[in-house]
Amino acid sequence: MVNEQLKKSDKMTTKAIKPRKPVFLDTNSLSWLPWVMEGTWFKLLNVDMKTGGYSMLLKVDPDNYAPVHGHLGAVEGMILEGEFGYDDDRGGNMHYVWEAAGAVHQPDSPGGFTMFAVLHSPLMGYNDDGSIAAVVDGKMMYIMARDGGEADHLEVDYPELD
Numbered sequence: 001m002v003n004e005q006l007k008k009s010d011k012m013t014t015k016a017i018k019p020r021k022p023v024f025l026d027t028n029s030l031s032w033l034p035w036v037m038e039g040t041w042f043k044l045l046n047v048d049m050k051t052g053g054y055s056m057l058l059k060v061d062p063d064n065y066a067p068v069h070g071h072l073g074a075v076e077g078m079i080l081e082g083e084f085g086y087d088d089d090r091g092g093n094m095h096y097v098w099e100a101a102g103a104v105h106q107p108d109s110p111g112g113f114t115m116f117a118v119l120h121s122p123l124m125g126y127n128d129d130g131s132i133a134a135v136v137d138g139k140m141m142y143i144m145a146r147d148g149g150e151a152d153h154l155e156v157d158y159p160e161l162d
C-alpha cells in the first residue's frame with residue numbers, strides 16, 4: 001500500500017522519455033465547424049481507431065433543442081461554459097458529465113454551452129419511426145474535420161479513405 005506521496009528524487013533510475021511529437025494542441029488554432037445538428041459546432045481533437053469514439057470540443061448555440069440521440073458507449077465530459085441538462089438533472093461551469101452506454105436522451109440548453117467531451121463509441125440519431133438515421137463515429141468526424149480544413153493535427157489510417 002502506498003502511504004506517501006511520490007517525490008522527486010536525485011536517486012531515481014527511471015529517466016523521463018522525451019516524446020517524438022508535441023503532446024499539447026492549442027485548440028484556439030482550430031476553427032469551429034458545423035456539427036450534425038443545427039446550431040451545434042465542433043472542434044475534433046482526436047479519434048479512436050479501435051472503438052469509433054472521438055474527443056471533441058462541442059459548442060451549442062442558445063435555445064437549441066437537440067433531437068433525441070443515443071450512445072453505443074459512454075460519454076464523459078466537462079462543461080467549460082454555459083449549462084445543459086436533462087429536465088432537472090443539470091450541469092454548469094466545470095461540471096463533469098457521465099452519460100452511460102445505452103443512454104437515449106434529449107438534452108436542453110436555453111443559454112447554450114461549450115464542453116469538452118470524450119465519446120467512447122459512436123452516437124446515433126433516429127428517424128421518426130425509431131430507425132437509425134445516422135451513426136456519428138470517429139471516421140465520420142474525421143471526414144467532417146478534414147473537409148473543413150481542421151484535421152491536420154490528426155494522424156489516422158482509416159480503410160478506403162483518400
Ligand SMILES: [Fe+2]
Pocket residue numbers: 069071075099103105
Ligand atoms: Fe448524450
